[in-house]
Amino acid sequence: MPGLDRQLVEHKLPIKDGYLPVKQARRRMSMDTELKVKEEIERLLKAGFIRPAIYADWLANIVPVLKRKTGAVRICVDYRNLNEASPKDEYPMPMADMLIDGAAHNQMLSFMDGNAGYNQIMMAEQDIHKTAFMCPGHIGAFEYTVMPFGLRNAGATYQRAMNSIFHDMIGHSLEVYIDDVVIKSPEEGNHISSLRKAFLRMRQHKLKMNPKKCVFGVQAGNFLGFLVHQRGIEIDKNKAKSIMEALPPRNKKELQSLLGKINFLRRFISNSAGKIQPFSSLLKLKQEQTFKWEEQHQQGFREIKDYLSNPPVLSPPKRGRPLKLYVSASEVSIGSLLVQDNKEGKEQVVYYLSRTLTEVERSSDIICSHTLSISSPRQT
Numbered sequence: 001m002p003g004l005d006r007q008l009v010e011h012k013l014p015i016k017d018g019y020l021p022v023k024q025a026r027r028r029m030s031m032d033t034e035l036k037v038k039e040e041i042e043r044l045l046k047a048g049f050i051r052p053a054i055y056a057d058w059l060a061n062i063v064p065v066l067k068r069k070t071g072a073v074r075i076c077v078d079y080r081n082l083n084e085a086s087p088k089d090e091y092p093m094p095m096a097d098m099l100i101d102g103a104a105h106n107q108m109l110s111f112m113d114g115n116a117g118y119n120q121i122m123m124a125e126q127d128i129h130k131t132a133f134m135c136p137g138h139i140g141a142f143e144y145t146v147m148p149f150g151l152r153n154a155g156a157t158y159q160r161a162m163n164s165i166f167h168d169m170i171g172h173s174l175e176v177y178i179d180d181v182v183i184k185s186p187e188e189g190n191h192i193s194s195l196r197k198a199f200l201r202m203r204q205h206k207l208k209m210n211p212k213k214c215v216f217g218v219q220a221g222n223f224l225g226f227l228v229h230q231r232g233i234e235i236d237k238n239k240a241k242s243i244m245e246a247l248p249p250r251n252k253k254e255l256q257s258l259l260g261k262i263n264f265l266r267r268f269i270s271n272s273a274g275k276i277q278p279f280s281s282l283l284k285l286k287q288e289q290t291f292k293w294e295e296q297h298q299q300g301f302r303e304i305k306d307y308l309s310n311p312p313v314l315s316p317p318k319r320g321r322p323l324k325l326y327v328s329a330s331e332v333s334i335g336s337l338l339v340q341d342n343k344e345g346k347e348q349v350v351y352y353l354s355r356t357l358t359e360v361e362r363s364s365d366i367i368c369s370h371t372l373s374i375s376s377p378r379q380t
Contacts, residue, residue: 003120003146004205009161011147011154013127019085021057021130024078029136033064036073038139044075045142049119053143056132058082077133079150089153091160096224097267099175101316103228106184108191111221113213114179118154120208121147121161165205166198174198175223181209182223191217225264232315232348235268240308248298251291255282262304266352268311273354274333275304280356315340315348323350332357 029037044050053059063076103109114120123131123144131144131151147154155178162176173194175182183198185191195216202209215221220229227234242261249255259276266272278300285291317323317340324347326337335354339347 003122004161004207006122008164008205009157010122010124011127011151011157012124013082013086013130013151015085015130016087022081022085023057023059024061024081024134026134027061027136029064033073034136034139036066036071037062037064037075037135038137040073040075041135041139041142047119049146049148050142050144051128053129053132053141056129056141056143058130058132059141060133062133062135077131077148077150079131079148079152082130083150083152086152089156091153091156093156093159094177096177099177100224100226100228100233102171102175103182103184103223104233104314104316105230105318106186106228107219107230108185108188109218109221109228110183110191110195110216111214111218111223112181112183112209114158114181115208115210117179118149118158119146120206121157123147165201165207169194169197169201177224180224182221182228232313234313235265235308235311239265240311243308244305248293248301250293252282252285255279255291259283265308265311266354268314268352269304269307270337270352271328271330271333271335271354272352273356274330274335275300275307277332277356312349315342315350317350331362 041050058081060080060082061078063078064073065076066072067074123146128143128145131148132141133143134141147157158178159176162178162181163170166174166176166181170176173183173185173190175184181198183191183194185194201207220227222228222236225236225239227236239261243258243265246258246261249258259279262269262272262276269275278296282291282293282297317338321340324339324341326339328335328337333354333356335352337352338350340350342348
């Protein structure tokens with residue numbers, strides 16, 4: 001599969017001063033896994049994504065990931081050592097919340113996903129050898145000629161390319177976050193022309209999309225984990241379901257996983273910091289301390305589930321209309337609610353914000369707490 005032109009983008013792997021190449025110790029695998037790895041290596045070779053590595057100085061292990069539906073193996077590479085040695089690319093990534101807001105309130109939408117996204121970008125020739133990885137048994141060692149998944153700055157490189165390709169469409173008829181693209185039209189009649197312009201741009205730069213993950217000309221769809229449509233933004237039912245059906249966590253790791261799911265939805269949850277505060281003591285447990293799920297934790301969990309059983313529909317702000325900010329403060333948290341009146345004068349929720357107070361802040365009086373709840377949104 002031909003990739004994007006090198007003059008547009010290629011992925012480079014600079015190394016920080018003081019770091020030397022690392023060859024990881026070889027790991028063992030079962031015979032069944034080894035056979036599946038060999039099949040995947042042959043596919044990658046045929047596609048031109050990899051080539052044999054000779055005299056590799058950087059050498060990493062693979063981490064085979066089983067695809068449940070097909071039983072095949074997807075090869076991931078353990079690039080921890082290489083990533084540690086690579087300086088961070090400070091290219092500014094778009095703010096997901098703003099892209100989601102931009103996709104809502106449109107009559108017609110089309111969603112696209114990059115086909116083997118990262119692999120459409122070529123590796124800089126001088127850095128190909130750094131991507132080398134070893135396979136079990138007699139399969140051998142290989143290196144990527146295209147940008148693989150797992151490299152520290154791969155997302156930034158891809159976003160830079162997409163911003164360059166769609167620079168004049170972003171924020172108007174298109175939003176893009178790495179390989180997730182949405183074409184949007186406030187009026188249905190303009191959608192075909194917006195799609196045509198996007199396709200011409202993709203053809204010009206040889207950017208491929210995955211047809212199995214594309215949906216065209218719909219009124220609603222999933223973008224970056226949320227349901228967007230003309231009325232606004234909703235929580236994806238599957239994400240709410242994963243919390244609603246979750247059992248009480250049995251240890252700190254399971255609690256952290258649960259809170260990660262809740263925090264992903266925090267813009268929909270009134271005073272989310274206050275709602276998860278009952279779990280804070282469990283998060284502070286040291287390794288030798290016992291994790292004990294008690295009634296106050298279960299009560300907090302029930303309250304979150306009750307709230308998510310009927311979550312609000314958020315309405316991104318519209319230009320030209322005033323916004324209202326409501327603030328609240330308690331002994332442990334502060335929160336704010338941004339709303340905007342619709343044409344009928346009814347308030348619509350734009351965003352919920354909240355955070356837990358520090359020990360110093362908890363000693364402040366209520367006026368200071370309310371002042372914090374006003375200033376905190378600007379810092380979020």
